[in-house]
Amino acid sequence: MSADEQERAGYRKYAALHKQWRDVIHHGVQWRMDMPDDTTLAHGVVSEDKSQAIFLVSQLAMPDYTLMAPLRVAGLEAGARYQVTLLDHPDIQITGEGGHTMRKLPEWMVTPQTVSGEWLQQAGLALPILDPESAILIGLQRV
Numbered sequence: 335m336s337a338d339e340q341e342r343a344g345y346r347k348y349a350a351l352h353k354q355w356r357d358v359i360h361h362g363v364q365w366r367m368d369m370p371d372d373t374t375l376a377h378g379v380v381s382e383d384k385s386q387a388i389f390l391v392s393q394l395a396m397p398d399y400t401l402m403a404p405l406r407v408a409g410l411e412a413g414a415r416y417q418v419t420l421l422d423h424p425d426i427q428i429t430g431e432g433g434h435t436m437r438k439l440p441e442w443m444v445t446p447q448t449v450s451g452e453w454l455q456q457a458g459l460a461l462p463i464l465d466p467e468s469a470i471l472i473g474l475q476r477v
Contacts, residue, residue: 351421355473358386365389365408371398378472380409384451387474388421393464404458407474410451414476418459419446422471443470448477 337345352359358381367376367389374397378389391405410416420443440460441447454474464470 347422351471355386355388357381358388362387363409367405367408370403373397373466374402376405378407384409384411384414385476387416389472389474390469391461391464391472392469393466395466397463402461402463405461405472406456406458407454410454410474411476412450412452412455414451415448416451416454416474417446417448417477418442418454419473419475420470421473424465424468424470 358379362379362381364379365377367378369376373393373395375392375394376389378387380387387407387410389405389407423443439462442459443462459472462470
């Protein structure tokens with residue numbers, strides 16, 4: 335079996351992501367977020383010192399609801415500020431550009447945003463409407 339160049343580039347990308355986040359993934363505290371829609375899974379890992387976190391939001395099937403519930407991230411330091419970065423995502427297209435569900439992506443998906451840990455825990459991140467069998471990977475770094 336051989337991989338084409340695009341597949342090899344994908345392997346390199348995810349190997350680099352794993353190396354970057356390895357310590358958090360293997361030594362952090364795991365969290366699973368309760369989502370009101372059973373078709374959406376959200377889980378992640380927060381470093382022991384609460385300085386970094388990585389979360390995966392997966393859309394298993396067509397969502398039951400029109401709007402996605404926000405991702406309220408647990409395990410962070412409420413008084414700290416975190417930069418939210420989109421680490422990986424499927425090709426999400428907005429309405430008018432070939433998409434079928436959204437006119438605009440949440441701003442944190444376009445440009446990294448800095449918010450408080452309390453805000454992430456209480457208000458949460460607005461999530462995009464994802465196609466079935468797709469996911470987004472979110473990184474948080476204390477600043």
